[in-house]
Amino acid sequence: MNPKDTCAIAGVGLTKLARRTPGVSSIGFTLEGCKRAIEDAGLTKDDVDGLLVVAPTQAGERHGWATRIAAYLGISSNFTAAVECGGATPTVMVQMATMAINAGMCHTVVCCYGWQNNPVDVPPSLPPGLEFTLPYGDLAAIPFKAQIARRHMHDFGTTSKQLGAVAVAFRKHANMNPNAQMYGKPMTLEDHQNSRWVVEPLRLFDCCLLTDGGGAVVVTSAERAKDMKNRPVYISGWGQAHSAEFMSPWRDPQVKGWEGGKAADQAFNMAGLTRKDIDVCQFYDGFTILVIIELEAYGFCKMGEGGPFVEDGRLELGGELPSNTAGGLLSEGHTFGMAHIVEGVRQLRGECGERQAKDAETAFITGYGGAPHEYPPTLSYSTLILRR
Amino acid sequence: METKFPPPVPTPTEDSQPFWDGCKRRELLILKCDACGHYWFPPSVLCPKCMSMNRQWVKASGKAKVYSWTIFHQLYYPSFADKIPYNVAIVELEEGPRMHSNIVECRNEDIYIDMPLELVWGSKLKILIGTCPSTSQRPGNRSLSKPQKENEMSAVIYEKKDHIAIVTISMPWMTR
Numbered sequence: 001m002n003p004k005d006t007c008a009i010a011g012v013g014l015t016k017l018a019r020r021t022p023g024v025s026s027i028g029f030t031l032e033g034c035k036r037a038i039e040d041a042g043l044t045k046d047d048v049d050g051l052l053v054v055a056p057t058q059a060g061e062r063h064g065w066a067t068r069i070a071a072y073l074g075i076s077s078n079f080t081a082a083v084e085c086g087g088a089t090p091t092v093m094v095q096m097a098t099m100a101i102n103a104g105m106c107h108t109v110v111c112c113y114g115w116q117n118n119p120v121d122v123p124p125s126l127p128p129g130l131e132f133t134l135p136y137g138d139l140a141a142i143p144f145k146a147q148i149a150r151r152h153m154h155d156f157g158t159t160s161k162q163l164g165a166v167a168v169a170f171r172k173h174a175n176m177n178p179n180a181q182m183y184g185k186p187m188t189l190e191d192h193q194n195s196r197w198v199v200e201p202l203r204l205f206d207c208c209l210l211t212d213g214g215g216a217v218v219v220t221s222a223e224r225a226k227d228m229k230n231r232p233v234y235i236s237g238w239g240q241a242h243s244a245e246f247m248s249p250w251r252d253p254q255v256k257g258w259e260g261g262k263a264a265d266q267a268f269n270m271a272g273l274t275r276k277d278i279d280v281c282q283f284y285d286g287f288t289i290l291v292i293i294e295l296e297a298y299g300f301c302k303m304g305e306g307g308p309f310v311e312d313g314r315l316e317l318g319g320e321l322p323s324n325t326a327g328g329l330l331s332e333g334h335t336f337g338m339a340h341i342v343e344g345v346r347q348l349r350g351e352c353g354e355r356q357a358k359d360a361e362t363a364f365i366t367g368y369g370g371a372p373h374e375y376p377p378t379l380s381y382s383t384l385i386l387r388r
Numbered sequence: 389m390e391t392k393f394p395p396p397v398p399t400p401t402e403d404s405q406p407f408w409d410g411c412k413r414r415e416l417l418i419l420k421c422d423a424c425g426h427y428w429f430p431p432s433v434l435c436p437k438c439m440s441m442n443r444q445w446v447k448a449s450g451k452a453k454v455y456s457w458t459i460f461h462q463l464y465y466p467s468f469a470d471k472i473p474y475n476v477a478i479v480e481l482e483e484g485p486r487m488h489s490n491i492v493e494c495r496n497e498d499i500y501i502d503m504p505l506e507l508v509w510g511s512k513l514k515i516l517i518g519t520c521p522s523t524s525q526r527p528g529n530r531s532l533s534k535p536q537k538e539n540e541m542s543a544v545i546y547e548k549k550d551h552i553a554i555v556t557i558s559m560p561w562m563t564r
């Protein structure tokens with residue numbers, strides 16, 4: 001059975017996003033995100049019978065995380081799990097919710113996340129699994145993306161200014177979004193080029209923000225969604241692709257194409273749509289280089305042409321492929337990609353005011369994650385096609 | 389210069405212990421599949437090409453090339469504070485596997501993709517990432533796995549007494 005349009009997103013919610021928000025826990029953010037999404041759908045918590053949450057990755061054992069979130073919400077659930085695919089997780093959770101609803105396990109699933117960067121109950125510590133990276137001074141998410149960027153520059157001539165074009169486009173959009181962390185802070189290409197190196201060839205403005213916050217979306221059957229408060233936004237297609245492509249010489253992206261192509265092909269086949277049918281995109285943009293790679297992987301341009309593609313405002317509102325219209329991880333906030341789904345839904349409902357993409361009927365939304373600093377370094381692509 | 393904050397020491401797992409034991413003997417060990425001949429890293433119990441569990445630890449030649457590389461300008465770990473800016477590369481061994489490494493005896497700005505590399509072993513308690521002799525003094529063909537003399541510019545990342553040395557794939561044996 002093709003699950004196209006069998007389910008819809010009926011509600012979305014985000015908390016305030018900020019660099020530092022002392023006094024609110026990860027659970028606190030998660031619960032507020034759920035409340036906002038459930039109320040946006042015009043539902044009560046008792047209408048929800050499933051819950052998926054981004055698994056916490058901060059140190060310490062977190063047994064039963066999802067069930068605890070459900071318990072804090074006062075929900076008794078038929079379908080509950082903590083999911084972990086890094087930045088691919090929110091899109092993957094929406095896919096899983098759709099599958100569970102189609103399997104008859106439940107009818108309405110809230111997919112949520114919450115993140116406090118400086119939790120008072122978790123002392124700073126290193127995760128295990130760094131034996132093949134940390135001794136060389138390698139740590140955290142940025143360096144592996146810098147390795148990918150360097151290779152892309154070598155193979156295809158991609159430039160730092162092209163990376164900057166991505167950052168500048170999304171910053172423009174953030175300045176139309178009062179909930180964005182970078183609202184009221186414009187950025188020029190020159191600002192980008194003058195920003196300091198973090199891990200060369202990535203500059204500070206090539207990297208996403210650090211964000212305390214939470215968010216959620218409510219997935220329900222298309223049948224139920226028809227009678228809910230908002231115009232339903234249907235889940236038309238999806239796909240995933242996971243691999244260690246960059247570290248596997250027999251599977252070199254430069255030769256065989258990005259693994260993520262499969263995640264897009266599957267989604268477009270399911271939805272019966274082509275790239276040309278997409279009105280607005282929300283690309284997982286933990287780093288500027290990812291957007292360039294995703295454009296290539298997902299077939300919006302050819303392999304190696306992502307750099308030139310992002311020039312001349314093509315990703316900006318009014319451009320050929322308006323993308324990350326709320327500012328993205330680069331300028332709205334790091335929400336693990338949950339805000340990408342929220343913004344996709346709002347665009348298709350036509351609620352975005354100044355930053356509304358004209359006549360948006362279809363949205364392409366992506367997640368991108370993995371374990372880049374734990375061996376073997378892996379990458380995960382995930383896609384969603386939504387339509388109104 | 390000694391750092392007050394100790395450099396990170398790798399914590400072997402059941403799977404990787406033989407690799408680190410090999411490093412103590414100045415041997416760069418990778419796994420080779422008996423069934424299909426595939427070489428792999430990081431260590432695990434089965435071949436990622438054919439799933440055979442019949443495997444051998446074999447000594448890598450130590451020849452490698454740069455697959456990609458970066459320069460760290462931001463401090464991520466206190467013991468590297470005085471090394472900034474330092475390089476971290478992904479190197480591809482002649483046998484196929486890729487791994488992280490530092491490139492030593494080479495200025496950061498001289499690193500390039502596909503640069504030929506040769507294995508050197510550290511022998512000191514110091515981290516010397518980011519420092520190197522000038523191009524004219526850069527060593528030519530140096531024998532593999534030959535421990536460096538004390539006080540000589542070396543590839544050491546960290547060696548804790550007689551415990552563990554971290555292998556470093558480094559040193560271009562050809563200049564561009």
Ligand SMILES: [Zn+2]
Nearest residue numbers: 421424435438
């Ligand atoms: Zn094999």
